Each structure stands twice: as structure tokens, then as C-alpha cells.
Amino acid sequence: MAASSRSAREAKRRVQQMEARRALRRDQDKRRKRDNLLAVSAGAGAIALALVLQLTVFSSNPTEEEVAAVQEGLASPSASATPTADPTNAANIPKPDAAAGKTFTGELKLNRGTLGVELDGTKAPQAAAVFKSLADQNFYNGLNCHRLTTAENFGVLQCGSKSGNGSSDPSYVWGPVENAPTDNKYPAGTIAVARTSGNANSNGTQFFIVYKDTVIPADAAGGYTVVGKVTSGLDVVSGIAAAGLKPGESATDGAPVEPVTIDSFSLK
Structure with a gap:
């Protein structure tokens, strides 16, 4: 009888040990799944953060790296910079009515040559009113074109920063995108x-001239206001691009190797 009791107790102990091992394995599996989920979530968060930084760190139009990210299939994050209140009623911003339905023609004289230009007040009345006003005030005289991109599908010359380094002027912002x-x-x-990036009411005094067909992916605020076109002299900008970038800059994005300044900007 004693032997039978011992056998029963031993059997019960073995069953309890097996149940304990099963429970331990279940806990381990749960922890592994949880850790894997956290790792995936952390990885996704890191990618999202990287994209947010990538798409917001550079003021004005997107960089070549941003274009590459989009071409690789990375979706733009839904988060965007906090939009400012609509600034178009600011005292120093001209009303769109000043340009609505009108076409302005004129010249943008650079130290490298002269471009004929045309602004469309029908399709972009607010932008046309702004640039006509700034041109009439000789705002652009002496300013530089601080940025040049030379990628295969991204070719622009950017001008009009009051500071000369690409910074925007916080006292002169307007919207919307048109x-x-x-x-x-x-x-x-x-x-x-x-x-x-990400703010439709953050237009200012800067503009960019597209010297070859370019793709610029829209961001959370949409695309970029097309205010007009070059009617003559685009080869001047192409020549600036052909000269290349200042040494030490990115391979496809930086300051022109030959300084580019605006002598005058006239519209009528």
C-alpha cells in the first residue's frame, strides 16, 4: 500500500512539473510575441520620426533626399507643422484683388543674365499680388539666389531670401497655396x-525657378504655388546649373559655385 501511495505521489509530482513547464513555455511565448511587437512598433516609430525630421527640417521646397524617400515608397507622415493663422489680412501683405484676372510681364535681371517672366494673376492672384508688390518696392535688388539643385529629376534655382541664407522672414508670411x-x-x-514644409500659410518672399522638368512630391499642406513662368532666358539658369555647386556642398543640392545675385526685378 505504501509503495502504491509513493507511486501516486510521484506521478502527481511529474504531472505538476509538466504543467509548470507548459506554463513557463506559454509565458515565454507571450513575452517573445510582446517583445517582437514592441520592436516592430519601435522600428515603425523610428521610421516615422526620421521622415518627420526629413520632411520638416528644411524650410522652403523639398530636398533631393525627400524626393528619394518618396520614390522608395516611404509614405509621408500625417503629422505636420502646426499651421499658423491665415496671415493674408496682415497689413503688409497685398490683397489678391490687386492682381486678380491680370497678367504681369517683366524682367528678372541676374548678374549672370536676364530672364523674361510672366505672372498669372488669374490662377494665383495672391501670389501675383505679393510678387508685384515686392518688385515695385525694389525688394529683390541685391538679394542672392542661395540654393541650386542639380539632380536628374529635380532642377531648381531658389532666390529671394532677405537674409541671404534661405531663412524665411517671420514678419512676411502669407497663404494659401494656389x-x-x-x-x-x-x-x-x-x-x-x-x-x-507642411504649412500652407508659410509662403514668403522666396521663389524658385525650375530650369528642367522637376518632380516635387506634395506634403501635408499640398504642393507649391505656381505663380508664373519664364518666357525667355531660361538658358541663363541652365548655365548657372551647369557650372555646378560650391565645393563642400551636397552632390546635388547647395549654393551655386558662382554667386548669383538679383540686379533688379521689374513687372508691369
């Missing part, structure tokens, strides 16, 4: 307005 292409394509000769 006449942005729905296909993200900016043909050669396009004149468009630079702004801060």
Missing part, C-alpha cells in the same frame, strides 16, 4: 513659391 500641380510635376520654366 495653382499647385495635381501631378507633382513642375515643367521647365515654372516660377513657384517656396514655403516651409
Whole structure:
């Protein structure tokens, strides 16, 4: 009888040990799944953070790296910079009525040559009113074109920063985005307005001239206002691009090797 009791107790102990091992394995499996999930979540968060930084760290139009990220299939994050209140009623911003339905023609004289230009007040009345006003005030005289991109599908010359280094002027911002292409394509000769990424009301005094067909992916705020076009002299900008970038800059994005300044900007 004693032997039978011992056998029963031994059997019960073995069963309890097996149950304990099963429970331990279940806990381990749960921990592994949880850790894997956390790792995936952390990885996704890191990618999202990297994209947010990538798409917001550079003011004005996107960098070549941003284009590469989009071409690789990385979706733009839904988060964007906090939009400012609509600034178009600011005292120093002209009303769109000043340009609505009008076409302005004139010249943008650079130290490297002269461009004929045309601004479209029908499709982009607010932008046309702003640039006509700034040109009439001789605002651009003496300012530089601080940024040049020379990638295969991204070729622009950016001008009009009051500071000369690409910084925006916080006392002169306006919106909204107007006449942005729905296909993200900016043909050669396009004149468009630079702004801060993710903010449709952050247009200012800067503009960029597209010297070859360019793709600029829209961000959370949309595309970039197309205010007009170059009607003659686009080869001047192509020549600036052909000269290349200042040594030490990115391979496809930086300051022109030969300084580019605006002698005058006239519109009528």
C-alpha cells in the first residue's frame, strides 16, 4: 500500500512539473510575441520620426533626399507643422484683388543674365499680388539666389531670401497655396513659391525657378504655388546649373559655385 501511495505521489509530482513547464513555455511565448511587437512598433516609430525630421527640417521646397524617400515608397507622415493663422489680412501683405484676372510681364535681371517672366494673376492672384508688390518696392535688388539643385529629376534655382541664407522672414508670411500641380510635376520654366514644409500659410518672399522638368512630391499642406513662368532666358539658369555647386556642398543640392545675385526685378 505504501509503495502504491509513493507511486501516486510521484506521478502527481511529474504531472505538476509538466504543467509548470507548459506554463513557463506559454509565458515565454507571450513575452517573445510582446517583445517582437514592441520592436516592430519601435522600428515603425523610428521610421516615422526620421521622415518627420526629413520632411520638416528644411524650410522652403523639398530636398533631393525627400524626393528619394518618396520614390522608395516611404509614405509621408500625417503629422505636420502646426499651421499658423491665415496671415493674408496682415497689413503688409497685398490683397489678391490687386492682381486678380491680370497678367504681369517683366524682367528678372541676374548678374549672370536676364530672364523674361510672366505672372498669372488669374490662377494665383495672391501670389501675383505679393510678387508685384515686392518688385515695385525694389525688394529683390541685391538679394542672392542661395540654393541650386542639380539632380536628374529635380532642377531648381531658389532666390529671394532677405537674409541671404534661405531663412524665411517671420514678419512676411502669407497663404494659401494656389495653382499647385495635381501631378507633382513642375515643367521647365515654372516660377513657384517656396514655403516651409507642411504649412500652407508659410509662403514668403522666396521663389524658385525650375530650369528642367522637376518632380516635387506634395506634403501635408499640398504642393507649391505656381505663380508664373519664364518666357525667355531660361538658358541663363541652365548655365548657372551647369557650372555646378560650391565645393563642400551636397552632390546635388547647395549654393551655386558662382554667386548669383538679383540686379533688379521689374513687372508691369
